[in-house]
Amino acid sequence: MTTSPPQIIDWDLAVRLGTRLAGDGPTVGRDEAAAAVAELRAGAHRSTPLVAEFTGLHADADTAPVLVVDRGGWVQANADAFSTVLAPMVAKLVEKKPPSGLSLAVGSRITGAEVGGLLGFLAGKVLGQFDPFHDPSGRLLLVAPNIVQVEREIGADPTDFRLWVCLHEETHRVQFTAVPWMRDHIFSLVEQLSATMDSASLLEDGLARVKAAVGSGTSGGSLVEMFSTPEQRELMDQATGVMSLLEGHADVVMDGVGPEVIGSVEEIRAKFNERRKGVGTLDRLVRRLLGLDVKMAQYRDGAAFVRAVVDKVGMSEFNAVFAGPENLPSKAEIHDPQAWVARVL
Structure with missing residues (x-):
């Protein structure tokens, strides 16, 4: 018999x-909502x-289901994905220091509230997402209310923007499927990263970096950067390289295919890039702390890499x-496409 690891x-x-x-x-009428989902x-x-x-x-085709979801549906889907992806890290932390009943009960609610806050913030931002960790072949999520909200905000043609x-996302x-x-x-x-986890030293070192950043008046980078060791940052650099590739490749495709089938693609791209910068000081601060500014850089730098190599x-x-x-x-090659060409081709 086996027992499940503590949650x-x-x-x-x-x-x-x-x-x-x-x-x-946004407020959407029943007929408008049905039309948006169908489109x-x-x-x-x-x-x-x-x-x-x-x-x-x-x-x-149809190797992964397409789900048009509301914000709550996106939150649930990502909680499911996170629980899968974080399982190796959780197992490693529990192995090093098994939690007691009381600390587990209290701690799980604290971490649950923290994750819930993060998901709640992101659920209003994300337009779509491919979840590769959903068995057997992943699933494609399109967040209908956010898509409708953004197309209204930037004044885009709904049919063009949705495509x-x-x-x-396609x-x-x-x-992932090809x-x-x-x-x-x-x-x-993720598994390699989990092998480096030591919650006590990670917290102690991270808090020291946060204190130093606050004391110097600098941003100090994202919370992910602050609460990580050099070994972990090396692994995250590998992840940054692959994620920059995937996001940049998708941006190049959407803009490359766009002119053939989307009449207003150039207008949409210009307005959308402006919106990606964030709205207001508080929003920009939260994005910075969560590392979302790094995510935006992945779109930009990855697309520049793909275009340079393809050209x-x-x-x-x-x-x-x-x-x-x-x-x-690698993360370095994303910024030096010729180095990648020389190494691989």
Whole structure:
């Protein structure tokens, strides 16, 4: 007989709190909501051959379900994904210091509230997401209220904007289903990171860096950077390289395919880039602390890498990047595409 590891995060609390903090989003009539859902589903299916033709990567259609969700649905889906991805880290921490009954009960609610707050904040920002950790082949999530909200805010044509979002997210589906080792590679980075976890020293060192940053009046980077060791940052640099590649590749595809099927793509891109900068001082501060400014840099730097390589060698040769983990760009190579070309090609 086996026993399940103790749950150091109260996932039910995280989902309840995250859903409540996220809110419902913009007011949308029943007919308008139904039309938006139908158009997003159609856009996802329409994107499949468009992405395949542009990238040269082929993944069977319908290998991963398309789910059009509200903010609460996105919170639940990500709580499920996080519980899977964080399982190696949780097991490692519990192995090093098994929690007592009382500390587990209290601690799980505290961490559940923290995760719920994070999910609640992000649930109002995310337009779509491919979840590669959902068995057996992942799932594509499109957050309908957020898509409607953004298209209203930037004054975009709804049909054009919805297809544009679908192109980006469908590219992620293709990346993971046409490149089957990608999921295991990312999960292996998480497992390697979990092997370095020591909660006591991590907390002590991280708090020292936060104190130093506050005392000097500087930002000090994100909380992830502050609460990590050099070994962990090296692993995170590997993750940054692959995530920059995936996000940048998706941005290049959505803009490359766009002019053929989306009349207002240039206008959408210009307005959307402006919106990505964040709204207001508080919003920018929260993004900074959570490392979301790094996420924005991944879109920008990854797209620049992809465009530079494709311009030099063509899309077919660029696809060598998906041949195996050893061909993935490092964080340094993302900023030096020629170095990647010299090493891999």
